Every structure is written in C-alpha cells, then in structure tokens.
Amino acid sequence: xxxxxxxxxxxxxxxxxxxxxxxxxxxxxxxxxxxxxxxxxxxxxxxxxxxxxxxxxxxxxxxxxxxxxxxxxxxxxxxxxxxxxxxxxxxxxxxxxxxxxxxxxxxxxxxxxxxxxxxxxxxxxxxxxxxxxxxxxxxxxxxxxxxxxxxxxx
Amino acid sequence: xxxxxxxxxxxxxxxxxxxxxxxxxxxxxxxxxxxxxxxxxxxxxxxxxxxxxxxxxxxxxxxxxxxxxxxxxxxxxxxxxxxxxxxxxxxxxxxxxxxxxxxxxxxxxxxxxxxxxxxxxxxxxxxxxxxxxxxxxxxxxxxxxxxxxxxxxxxxxxxxxxxxxxxxxxxxxxxxxxxxxxxxxxxxxxxxxxxxxxxxxxxxxxxxxxxxxxxxxxxxxxxxxxxxxxxxxxxxxxxxxxxxxxxxxxxxxxxxxxxxxxxxxxxxxxxxxxxxxxxxxxxxxxxxxxxxxxxxxxxxxxxxxxxxxxxxxxxxxxxxxxxxxxxxxxxxxxxxxxxxxxxxxxxxxxxxxxxxxxxxxxxxxxxxxxxxxxxxxxxxxxxxxxxxxxxxxxxxxxxxxxxxxxxxxxxxxxxxxxxxxxxxxxxxxxxxxxxxxxxxxxxxxxxxxxxxxxxxxxxxxxxxxxxxxxxxxxxxxxxxxxxxxxxxxxxxxxxxxxxxxxxxxxxxxxxxxxxxxxxxxxxxxxxxxxxxxxxxxxxxxxxxxxxxxxxxxxxxxxxxxxxxxxxxxxxxxxxxxxxxxxxxxxxxxxxxxxxxxxxxxxxxxxxxxxxxxxxxxxxxxxxxxxxxxxxxxxxxxxxxxxxxxxxxxxxxxxxxxxxxxxxxxxxxxxxxxxxxxxxxxxxxxxxxxxxxxxxxxxxxxxxxxxxxxxxxxxxxxxxxxxxxxxxxxxxxxxxx
Numbered sequence: 001x002x003x004x005x006x007x008x009x010x011x012x013x014x015x016x017x018x019x020x021x022x023x024x025x026x027x028x029x030x031x032x033x034x035x036x037x038x039x040x041x042x043x044x045x046x047x048x049x050x051x052x053x054x055x056x057x058x059x060x061x062x063x064x065x066x067x068x069x070x071x072x073x074x075x076x077x078x079x080x081x082x083x084x085x086x087x088x089x090x091x092x093x094x095x096x097x098x099x100x101x102x103x104x105x106x107x108x109x110x111x112x113x114x115x116x117x118x119x120x121x122x123x124x125x126x127x128x129x130x131x132x133x134x135x136x137x138x139x140x141x142x143x144x145x146x147x148x149x150x151x152x153x154x
Numbered sequence: 155x156x157x158x159x160x161x162x163x164x165x166x167x168x169x170x171x172x173x174x175x176x177x178x179x180x181x182x183x184x185x186x187x188x189x190x191x192x193x194x195x196x197x198x199x200x201x202x203x204x205x206x207x208x209x210x211x212x213x214x215x216x217x218x219x220x221x222x223x224x225x226x227x228x229x230x231x232x233x234x235x236x237x238x239x240x241x242x243x244x245x246x247x248x249x250x251x252x253x254x255x256x257x258x259x260x261x262x263x264x265x266x267x268x269x270x271x272x273x274x275x276x277x278x279x280x281x282x283x284x285x286x287x288x289x290x291x292x293x294x295x296x297x298x299x300x301x302x303x304x305x306x307x308x309x310x311x312x313x314x315x316x317x318x319x320x321x322x323x324x325x326x327x328x329x330x331x332x333x334x335x336x337x338x339x340x341x342x343x344x345x346x347x348x349x350x351x352x353x354x355x356x357x358x359x360x361x362x363x364x365x366x367x368x369x370x371x372x373x374x375x376x377x378x379x380x381x382x383x384x385x386x387x388x389x390x391x392x393x394x395x396x397x398x399x400x401x402x403x404x405x406x407x408x409x410x411x412x413x414x415x416x417x418x419x420x421x422x423x424x425x426x427x428x429x430x431x432x433x434x435x436x437x438x439x440x441x442x443x444x445x446x447x448x449x450x451x452x453x454x455x456x457x458x459x460x461x462x463x464x465x466x467x468x469x470x471x472x473x474x475x476x477x478x479x480x481x482x483x484x485x486x487x488x489x490x491x492x493x494x495x496x497x498x499x500x501x502x503x504x505x506x507x508x509x510x511x512x513x514x515x516x517x518x519x520x521x522x523x524x525x526x527x528x529x530x531x532x533x534x535x536x537x538x539x540x541x542x543x544x545x546x547x548x549x550x551x552x553x554x555x556x557x558x559x560x561x562x563x564x565x566x567x568x569x570x571x572x573x574x575x576x577x578x579x580x581x582x583x584x585x586x587x588x589x590x591x592x593x594x595x596x597x598x599x600x601x602x603x604x605x606x607x608x609x610x611x612x613x614x615x616x617x618x619x620x621x622x623x624x625x626x627x628x629x630x631x632x633x634x635x636x637x638x639x640x641x642x643x644x645x646x647x648x649x650x651x652x653x654x655x656x657x658x659x660x661x662x663x664x665x666x667x668x669x670x671x672x673x674x675x676x677x678x679x680x681x682x683x684x685x686x687x688x689x690x691x692x693x694x695x696x697x698x699x700x701x702x703x704x705x706x707x708x709x710x711x712x713x714x715x716x717x718x719x720x721x722x723x724x725x726x727x728x729x730x731x732x733x734x735x736x737x738x739x740x741x742x743x744x745x746x747x748x749x750x751x752x753x754x755x756x757x758x759x760x761x762x763x764x765x766x767x768x769x770x771x772x773x774x775x776x777x778x779x780x781x782x783x784x785x786x787x788x789x790x791x792x793x794x795x796x797x798x799x800x801x802x803x804x805x806x807x808x809x810x811x812x813x814x815x816x817x818x819x820x821x822x823x824x825x826x827x828x829x830x831x832x833x834x835x836x837x838x839x840x841x842x843x844x845x846x847x848x849x850x851x852x853x854x855x856x857x858x859x860x861x862x863x864x865x866x867x868x869x870x871x872x873x874x875x876x877x878x879x880x881x882x883x884x885x886x887x888x889x890x
Contacts, residue, residue, distance in 0.1 A: 015432070015434075016413075016434075019432075019434050020434065023432065023433050023434045026380075027382070027388070027432065027433055028432075030382060031373075032373070032376075032379075032380035032382070033372065033373015033374065034373070035379070035509070035510070035560070036379065036511065036591065037509050037510075037511070037594065037822075038594045038821055038822050039437075039593060039594055039821075040594070040821055040822070040823065042821060042822035042823055043509065043822055045509055072373070073372060073373035074372070074373055076372070077372075080368060080371055080372050085371045085372060088367075088371045089363075089367060089368060089371055092363065092364060092367050092788060092789075092792065093367075093371075094224070094366075094367055094370035094371065095224030095225070095226070095792065095796055096223050096224030096508075096509070096510075096558070096559060096560050096561045096562075097224065097366065097367075097369075097370030097375060097558065097560070098377060098508075098509045098510045098560030098561060099509050100370050100371065101373045104371065122830065123830055123831035124831075126830040127829040127830045127831045128829075129829075129830070130509065130822065130827055130829060131509075131830075132507055132508060132509045132561050132563075132800070132827065133224045133561065133796045133800070134795060134796040134797070134798070134799025134800050134803070134828070134833070135792070135795075135796065136799060136828075136829075136830045136833035137795050137799075137833060137835060137836055138792065138795070139830065140830070140833075
C-alpha cells in the first residue's frame with residue numbers, strides 16, 4: 001500500500017512502487033483529466049504538480065509521490081475559477097482538448113514561479129507540452145491574459 | 155440480457171428530463187417537403203431518431219451528426235440549426251447523434267450516404283439541411299401554438315425560444331409549448347424560401363462560445379480512453395511490424411505468468427493481445443512479448459528506394475495516370491513551345507500523431523451476441539459495421555457510444571476501425587469489459603500514413619512569353635484503397651485522397667493533371683490536408699519558380715493567372731495587403747495561393763535560416779481565407795491557426811521511414827512535431843462572402859508548404875524540393 005495526498009485528499013493504493021503515477025491517477029483513482037500521450041515524458045499531456053512543481057506523471061513512479069502533495073487538473077479549482085482556466089475559457093484555447101490539462105498545469109506552474117512571463121519564459125516552460133492541434137498562439141495569449149487576471153485578483 | 159435493441163431506449167433514458175416534450179424526427183432527404191414520419195414516444199416501429207428534442211423546461215437538445223475532434227463542428231452545426239429554429243442559445247445543449255446513416259449520413263455524394271467527418275466537409279455538407287430541419291421544427295412549434303391560442307399561424311412570430319402573438323400580446327415559450335404539445339401526424343413542408351434572410355442571422359457569423367470548451371479546461375470531457383466500467387480489465391494489442399506478416403510463435407507461456415496478466419491471445423490474422431488487470435501490467439507484458447513473424451516479400455520494402463522508383467515513374471511520361479484535369483492539348487503545346495519549365499518535388503510519409511493514442515472500450519454481452527463500444531470515431535457507422543463483422547453479429551446489436559476525439563486528423567476514420575475492433579475481440583475472449591489502449595510506440599509503428607509522393611511538373615511558354623500549358627504528374631499510392639475500400643470501390647478507384655487539391659484554377663490554355671498509382675504495400679490513411687498539402691507544395695513552388703525565371707513578382711503573376719476569377723484574386727490581394735507585400739520583395743518572404751473545393755487561401759510566410767545548423771525558423775505567417783459565410787468567425791481563426799501550425803510541423807520536421815518493411819520511428823523523440831518555441835505568429839483574415847460555407851479545418855494549412863519553400867528561396871536563392879525540410883537537407887541545398 002502506498003499513501004498519497006491527491007488534491008488534498010489522502011488515498012491509499014495497492015500497486016507496485018514503480019507504477020507510473022499517471023496510471024494510478026487515471027485508472028486506480030479515476031482522475032481521468034490527466035492524459036496519457038507518450039509514456040516517455042515527451043509530450044506533457046500527463047503533467048501534474050508534485051508539491052507545486054510540474055512533473056510528467058507518466059515517468060514518475062508512484063513511490064516518488066508518496067508523502068507529497070499531488071495536484072491534478074481536477075484539483076485546480078472546484079469551478080474552473082483558477083485564473084488560468086478563466087483565461088483559457090476567455091481566449092477559447094482548446095481544440096480537441098486532449099493536451100489541455102497538461103498545458104494548463106504547466107502554465108499554472110509557470111505563473112506561480114514567474115507571475116509576469118515574457119514570451120521566452122513561456123517558450124521554456126511550455127515547450128515540453130505538445131499540442132497537435134496547434135493551439136500554441138492561443139496558449140501564449142491565454143498565459144499573458146491569466147497573468148493579468150491573477151494580478152487583478154491580488 | 156434483453157438490452158437490445160437498445161439504440162432507442164438508450165436515447166430516451168439518456169434524456170434525463172421528466173416529461174418528454176417535443177421530439178422531432180425530421181427527414182427531408184427523400185423529397186424536399188414530403189410528408190415524413192415523426193418520432194412520437196412509444197409509437198413503435200419505423201420511426202426515425204430525431205435531430206432535436208425540446209423539453210418542458212425549455213432545454214433544446216440538438217444532435218451533432220459529425221465527430222468533434224477539435225474542429226468545432228459540434229457547435230457550428232448546432233448554431234445553424236438553432237438559427238432557423240430561433241432558439242435561445244442559452245437553452246441549447248448539443249449531443250452526439252446516434253450512429254445511423256439513414257438519418258445522420260453526410261449529404262455529400264462522395265461519402266455515399268455514410269456518416270463521415272473528414273476533409274473539412276461537415277459544415278459544408280450539413281449546412282443547408284440543418285437550416286431546413288431547424289426551420290421545420292420552428293414551423294411545427296408555430297402550428298401547435300396557433301392551435302392552442304386559436305389564432306392563425308400567419309399572425310405568429312418568434313423571438314429566441316418564444317412564440318409571440320403580437321395582436322393579443324400573448325407569448326408562449328418553446329418549453330411551454332413542449333409541455334402541452336400534440337405533434338401533427340405529418341410534418342409541414344419546408345423549402346429554402348422559408349429560411350431566414352442571412353442579414354437577420356443572430357447566431358450564424360456571431361461570436362458563440364464553443365460548447366465543448368468548458369469541459370476541456372477542467373479535464374471533465376470524456377474521450378474513449380477515459381471510460382471506466384465495473385469489472386473492466388485492460389489490454390494492449392500488437393500487430394505485425396510488416397503489413398501482411400503473421401505471428402509464427404509467441405512466448406505466451408512466459409508472459410502469461412507475469413504479475414496481473416490474464417491472458418495472451420492471438421487475434422487473427424496478424425495481432426497478439428495481452429490482457430491484464432491493470433494497464434501498467436498490460437504495458438509491461440507487451441514489452442516482454444517475443445513474437446516471431448512470418449517472412450514475406452514486403453520485408454524488402456525500403457522507403458528511400460521506393461522514392462527513387464516513384465520519381466522515375468513520375469519522369470516517365472509514357473506511364474499515363476488517371477486524368478484529374480484535362481483541357482486543350484498539353485502534349486502539342488509543350489512540343490511547340492518557345493520555352494519549357496520543368497521541376498520535380500517529393501514528399502515523405504507523414505504520421506497523424508493525434509495526441510490521444512488509439513483506444514477503445516468494449517463490453518461484449520449476452521454470450522457474444524451483443525456489444526457496447528465506446529470510441530471516438532470519424533465514421534461511426536463504419537465502426538459499428540466493423541465491430542459487428544468482427545464479432546459475427548448484426549450491426550443492430552452493436553451500441554456505439556460516441557465520445558470526443560483526442561485528435562482525429564484522419565486516423566479515426568478508416569472503414570475497418572482496427573483500433574475499435576481490438577477491444578471487442580478481447581472482450582469477447584474474456585467475457586468482461588475491456589479497455590484497449592495502444593502504446594504510443596504501437597500507435598506509431600502500426601500507424602497509417604499519408605503516402606509519400608513524387609511529383610513532376612512541366613509548363614510551356616509561347617514566343618510572347620505567355621504561359622500556354624501546364625502538366626502536373628503525381629505518383630503516389632492511394633490511401634483510400636486501405637482506409638475505405640468500400641468508398642474506393644464505389645468511387646471506381648478514383649484516387650480521391652492522393653489527388654485531392656491537385657487541380658489548378660490558373661488560366662493556362664492547356665492543362666493536364668494526372669495521378670499515377672504506385673502500390674507500396676504499407677499501411678496508409680487520409681491525414682489532415684490529404685493530398686492537397688503535398689500536391690500544392692509542388693504546384694505552388696513550381697509557379698514561383700516560373701515567376702522568378704520570368705522576373706515577375708510572384709503575387710503579380712498569380713493575379714495574372716487568376717484574371718477570370720475575381721473572388722480568388724481578392725483573397726490573394728487581401729493577404730498581400732495584410733502582410734505589406736512589396737513588389738520584388740527580397741525579405742525572406744514567400745507567397746502561395748490555393749483554391750480547393752471552393753475554399754480560397756492566400757498565404758505568406760516569413761522565413762529565417764540558420765546557415766550553420768540548417769534550421770529554418772518561421773516567425774510569422776499571414777493567411778487570408780474565403781470560406782463562404784463564416785459560421786463561427788472566432789473558431790475559423792482558431793482553425794486557420796491550427797491548420798497552419800500542423801502543416802508547418804509536417805513540412806519542417808515530420809517523416810516516417812521504412813527499412814525492411816517496418817516503420818523506423820516509435821515515439822515523439824524520433825518523430826518530432828512542432829512545439830511552442832517553434833510556433834509562428836499566425837495572422838488571419840477572413841474575406842467576407844455570401845456563398846454557402848465551405849471547409850477549413852482540414853484545408854487551412856495547404857498553402858504553408860509552398861509559401862515557406864518560396865520564402866526559403868527568397869532568403870537563400872536555393873530551392874527545397876523534398877519535404878520535410880530537415881536541417882541536413884537545408885545544409886545540402888545551401889552548399890549547391
């Protein structure tokens with residue numbers, strides 16, 4: 001049994017310690033907002049936060065998450081009210097949508113570290129997340145917009 | 155179990171409203187205005203499934219016949235319907251329609267009545283009918299209201315979701331009408347004269363938020379990969395790396411003993427499946443599989459060698475192809491020409507790389523007699539038929555739950571639904587629900603690709619410098635032969651996918667465009683932009699080469715060739731204007747113009763080249779488009795950006811190669827796609843139009859390849875003739 005804190009809830013899962021966190025979240029815990037894209041930390045669709053830092057859950061053994069705070073897209077806000085989600089809605093970023101949980105989690109982590117990111121910061125923080133629909137220009141706009149929204153709140 | 159026939163019951167159960175309200179089953183197809191059947195609750199056999207439901211609480215549920223894979227059609231078509239129904243958009247919800255060609259089949263002739271979401275056709279295909287269906291539903295509401303208020307229907311008008319009798323000041327909401335409605339036995343006849351004047355549109359052409367976006371910002375929408383069922387187990391399936399090989403031996407005894415593995419099974423003819431209690435166990439087992447495959451002739455296939463073969467065929471004018479366009483006498487014009495231009499281009503295999511790997515969930519029930527399937531399909535009725543055939547049951551006993559698609563790009567459209575049949579077969583073996591997810595490596599290796607092409611072009615000039623002949627020869631295998639043999643056969647083996655977008659709209663007096671099929675024996679598919687991207691890479695690069703040779707500005711020359719096509723000229727002028735194009739421009743910018751199935755695209759790209767590394771950067775792209783009436787302008791902008799970036803990714807980075815019959819790439823580290831840091835700024839402009847809408851999602855990026863190639867020439871004086879434009883190729887042409 002491995003104990004985790006996922007979206008502020010304590011859970012226990014009966015899996016091998018080497019099991020990727022991704023499958024624990026998706027299939028054992030039913031948090032399917034986090035996506036499988038490549039399994040080798042190349043596409044970013046599986047991005048979640050571990051103690052506030054973005055990690056690729058497909059390549060993170062669940063044992064590494066033991067005792068830490070895991071945050072998934074489902075735990076970001078109860079009502080799509082996080083500034084990044086609001087910006088995503090306003091700019092209407094998603095197309096097929098499959099990569100967007102990972103994009104949003106990467107963007108949230110970026111803004112927590114760099115509240116007013118320049119385009120270069122965005123390139124660095126977001127280039128690990130593939131969007132096959134090519135929503136990059138809208139993601140960029142939405143990150144700038146979320147930065148404004150977050151400031152308006154504080 | 156007595157779950158079947160289930161379509162109808164599932165539909166009603168799925169409504170989730172008490173009191174059924176109005177349910178319209180409208181089928182105008184046989185003859186416009188003909189009396190048609192109505193779906194009344196419990197009226198039994200022969201009824202049609204509906205396009206819309208209106209509940210007493212006012213909620214209006216409109217059916218989405220097309221797949222939603224990011225292109226926004228789910229919203230766009232509902233907007234069209236709601237416009238004519240005069241619905242309050244805030245009361246509208248949209249739901250995937252059942253899988254039924256007889257009601258929801260695409261009206262386009264080349265889809266042969268089947269439900270197909272492909273090739274930028276959904277809005278164009280359904281636009282007129284969705285308006286008529288919406289108008290008919292509104293008329294029914296008016297008639298019922300007239301009867302209820304005891305006034306002539308002609309005195310009634312509507313406001314959003316409200317019927318109004320101005321004379322008496324009485325108002326009835328659509329929900330109220332739904333609460334007491336008795337439906338007529340036949341539906342009122344509706345013709346195009348009953349439709350709204352487009353100047354009165356309040357939804358079409360306005361900024362309506364897409365209905366699928368909220369659920370895509372909190373992870374709550376359901377793709378088939380997200381479906382979880384009680385007692386569900388997991389499986390992975392591997393296929394022959396070389397198409398046509400079969401398994402000779404499998405280390406199943408060893409793999410079966412692995413933790414949580416339930417069963418290793420061969421699924422004829424060419425698949426091996428591993429089922430396990432968890433997906434991680436299934437993946438681990440897949441990696442432990444050792445399979446010996448039969449030796450076959452296709453083991454010899456090598457894509458580099460095949461490219462040389464194709465190029466030789468392209469140059470060999472004695473090998474005639476299927477004529478796609480033929481006016482005048484090209485051969486005579488060429489032989490009598492003062493000057494002849496010639497050029498060759500080739501393009502490599504391209505992978506879909508849709509981000510949601512292929513997957514499906516199936517639950518075979520009733521001792522194998524029926525099945526429920528969860529899949530995100532571009533051709534749902536193909537999915538139903540294929541699963542039925544694989545299980546040896548009737549299609550009526552397959553209930554397909556249509557989900558969102560985590561990208562389609564053509565991969566989820568094939569007739570055989572290789573990826574959906576997998577879960578049905580494994581579920582049948584195990585007798586319980588199964589989720590099959592292809593690993594990314596399987597998704598690449600057993601992918602189906604946009605075929606490689608070789609292209610040979612000639613043009614002739616008379617002694618006055620007038621272009622008098624144009625000859626374009628395409629050599630490619632035809633993806634439709636594998637992806638949809640039924641349509642390929644019905645279409646008399648016309649190379650519909652490979653030859654897409656190869657026609658020219660330019661005013662050459664003598665034109666011959668032909669396509670030679672060269673069979674390759676590999677897995678193929680329609681891929682976004684189908685033949686258009688590669689054919690126009692060749693055609694619009696060639697036109698630029700001629701302009702440069704003649705010393706004419708490339709925009710000017712194209713405008714000259716479009717003298718008989720003012721609407722097309724307008725699009726080219728629009729993009730030149732927005733990009734600030736100057737005559738004789740030498741700023742590393744290139745242009746292209748595309749006319750494809752009624753969609754006009756002007757594209758200008760700005761390119762910089764790192765001469766040390768050979769890396770091409772594209773900081774900016776300008777694109778002007780005329781797509782007829784823009785149903786959703788904001789989504790149109792999104793689709794143009796998307797198609798441009800997708801196409802640029804194909805052009806700069808992507809290729810699949812084969813050695814010894816097998817795909818050499820396996821994941822995003824060796825099949826790279828465009829990322830944020832490489833994405834251009836894309837400026838879009840929609841040229842206003844009153845034509846009925848045409849397509850964009852698939853097509854919008856077609857002009858990118860030639861615009862970038864032409865910009866590269868402008869920057870370097872060198873011509874790139876083979877896509878993708880890999881750094882080593884760039885360095886090689888810079889040395890010439």
